[in-house]
Amino acid sequence: MTRDDRLLPYTFYQPIRIMRLEEMLHHNEESTLWPWIIIVYDGHVKYCFQGRYRELHARSVLLWNHPDDFQLLEPNRIAGLALQYRPYGAKIAHDIALIAKGSSKLIDIAIALEKEARVFEHNHPFRLQKLFAELLETVYSELWASKQQQEGMWVQKVVDYISIHFHEDLTREQMATKAQVSPEHFSRVFRKHTGYTFSKYLTMLRIRASQKKLLYDMPKLDDLAQNVGYREGTYLSRKFKELVGISPKVYYQKPKRVITLNTNHTACLLALGIIPELGVFSPFIENIKTVPSRHKLIGYEHNVVSNYQEITAACPDVIINYNKGHDKQSLLALAPVVELPCQQLSWRDQFRLISNIVNRQERFGSWLQQYEEQILACNSLLDQQIGSRGTAIVWELGNNAAAYCIDSSYGRGSHILYEDLGFRRPDAIIAEKIEHTGFFTVELEEIAHYPADYIFITALPTNDLAKKRLIKLLHSEEWRTMEAVQKQRVYFINQYELFYGYDPLSTAAQLKELMKVLTS
Template structure:
């Protein structure tokens, strides 16, 4: 097996070897010096226009071309450029060279120029010397070029994200390509190329798209006067705005406001919020537990989205959504913007009640939302009355999910039943958890064996290991002297619920069902820890 793995590792590598190194000025005079091999062109002096991939670029000192075929390098005899042309071969697995760039690299570092010049000098030196010196110099040049490409990619990724954030903040103001390019500290031409490559839109088209999507978000809440709405999103008057809106959306702003919205919910919690409001989304993500609660036609189910949007993009497109609901900060926001306005909800900043209320506003079900919460709060009041009679002062509680490799303690912002215990039923967090800064992080991860170091009056375990080695580790803990000495264990206030899918939800439907389950174990069922674990 080791021998085969070694062969496999070698197969995926590439080796670069210089075949011919020529002065750039000699190539200009005699183009026959070039072969069909890949090449590196480094300009050290002069200025000239040069066609590359059917586009013309201005080359000067520090310009570098990385070409798959040296013969594609065309330059006029009148050119006064000076530099080095390095033709090379690659050996190894056939795959695209990592030294490839569709356009010239401009303003490269002096180190790259000096390395190319030194390499050219070394290639003319016929003295024996160190036989590896020349190859080492070539490798140094390759490494410098690779780092240059990597740094430019990182820089492009960095400034394009900053630019998109800037446009998202100031879309309602007068923005021009040149103005934003200046903010990004890149040339207008480079800005246009990179922006289009990253977003699929020209700057002007993207700004129009964003303005219309923002206006659609406004229209999910209320219907202002057209002139006012136009000014809010960056247009001077309503008629022009309305025309742009209809071109993109297909209907007028007024018609969009009045129509029943086709909604796509891209996570289980928001799907459950819609169902609690009496709405089946055009497409929604359903957990196994949610599917058991609400049977829905397969045409409305979006499977696997939380792991991979690309495989579901066509399905989302076919749903023709009027609004997409998702958590904020998702990588897919720009990807989805072409389909519909993306209504984003902060995942950790908003409670399930707040998210529920915002979604109710979008779908115009505010009264349903109020009625649902009123019934839930009445149920909470009843539960607290029962607990007052049976348990009196609540004391501390801790919620664990135990996997095969670690144990996870969850705080209110992550749900998992802890939001009910701490916010609705009056239990408090143990000091050992508070000191772990769980209020800020939202969760704590420890080895399974460490759960004995977090005592509480009540211990709830909502998930158990599925792998045998995880089960063995937990059983060892449950039989340990330290575990048996815990007050919750001695008072039989350790509850093994083991319903991960149910407790994973952080939404009205899951919360109501979690409350029922928690009250069930608190008021009637006293589990013996090891016996229940075996079942």
């Protein structure tokens, strides 16, 4: 057969020896020139290749082409297969290759092949060859997947390093050394995984970093250049214009096209009087603010991959999101990404930072002042009606019959109770380290083990099984004897959408709802 007047590449592999792994110890001197495959079922064994000692563990698969450089050492309770084969035609190149953990499928084929080799039947002469071919196909398929995974791991390590050190004098050779590969191989693999050459990727990071700085201030170009890794402002300006299409000064001055990839940051913009170019809108936010559909991204918690084309078409000047590293790499190709750490910043801090990005600091100050005045009025009313606040706990009950106890960093109204209205966390949830984790989960029935002066339940289950378990709990002696139950301080609010948000608009609405139940 021919293709474009050339012979099609063809390779045939013939098994020469198939033996138990422990038997190979006695055949090292007879290895000849043909390659081997070792598959370890169980135990572990040491080997020496080109003077270096290594160890194989259960489900490891080792392939090598040069038997003279290889020595299998004394195994330790080993079970496995050793297989030598002869290739005809073009050889699949590998001096030595390792699959750290072969699949169950691979191990099963190897065991079947070993068994067939010992009970070879002349009336089924091709069964052995068929199993051998199937084993080779599986081995090389998993070897390719393993290679891709290993490449991806060192590329990610390099990308992470560049993202921190982009302002330094980095070279391709330095990064290749860190990855322990040649500069040429580094370039090929880096481009395959990122879509960029090393120099273009470094340029993109530096320009995105300069854009982020220009969101807040317009420094001297030379200072900005040196801050992101360039020596001169004129060079930065040229590279900036090549990537962004406008000069740094114009970018600083222009109204920004903002994309928000979660509901909380969308709500922050709306509170500042700005509709994002594209944003994720929760059902609650949609109910209080009518926005044209062209500004809405599909998905309650946005999935970047499914909406990437829509985000690209919006031509964003800045993208705001929580710190999700797996999304950031693809988004950097479009615009600078401002990541706000979810649990480390309060809603007030996130609101303030976003107001700085869109130059609405005055609007932020006015909104926050009104909210603080509301808090003062609410505390004055609570002082009159309930006096000393005591302890409070917030639960969200799910359809899986799990109960989620929520702390301030996850909102659900707990940030208002603990930070604004003077309630305290009960000792039982402090013992669960909730201030560090943000929440913890227990079985629905276990919420009776966490007493508090006030109990708030912001969401109830909707499926029948979880409902039955809740009803059973509410009729239990353990629940009915809780002090908060006896004093009628358990509040079934059941407004999941309203209490889901951790933003200025949701917080204001949650405050209103909490005050309604506390003062009724």
